[in-house]
Amino acid sequence: MSRVTGYEAIIFDLDGTLYRGRSPIPGAIAALDRFREAARCLFLSNNGELQSRALVERLRDFGFDVAPGEVISSADLVLQHTSAYPSSTRILPLTSPHLAAALAEQGHQLVEDETAEIVVIGVDRELTRERMVSGLRAALNGAIMVATNEDPTYPGENGLRPAAGAYVGFFRGMGIEPAFLCGKPDEGAVRDALRLWQIAEPSNCLFVGDNLRTDIEAANRVGADSILVLSGVARRQDTVAATAKPSLIVESVAEIDVAVIAEGAGRTPTKDAPAGTWNPRKATA
């Protein structure tokens, strides 16, 4: 097996890339085993509801061979952020109950009113007008606004559902911007995750994901190579107008030829490479 010697790590997205809904992408489990022969494999998810512990369990239930510590989610990055504040900080969690419980476990005080010092914005399935009012007034009182990410939608079992970006949009509509974003493609968030994994040179990673606006844009922002898989949200025609440019487009991770990437890692980028050819951003070998 060829080794992808040029890359410090391969950073996989989860939903739409390795699994979709309740099923693994066909061939993805074997593909991951091949990648592991070639490079360190890590998993960066914009899931703002679940911590890595739950995502590792999910991946293992599907049959993927992953270790704790290899997965980082938006929820983990939020908790990494809030861990820097003194315990008993008052936090209004406009989030999943899971993330709210984890914030309380850090010793923070969960509040429902405008006295919050931090407002965490994620997917809040129980969002009410009163809680929006609390969030608005806390923000006007100077609360720090921390959002899991700006994903517009996510795929549910029966179709798309509003993701954290919809909730950020509520606040943006009121003239309030989040101070911190804890997911792809935010460059600070991506660099934080890579730092937690002790990656020395982010531009020396290869990102693999199904979303142009998050996965591929994240790679572009840190100067890394990227592979867009069409097994999730992006369609081939989306790539034409998108500002985020992948180094390669494939139908799914099962199609990625590790040998081709190993060979391409040392190649100089070429402009306007034909579709389906490997076009790395920079020579990495």
Ligand SMILES: [Mg+2]
């Ligand atoms: Mg995805």
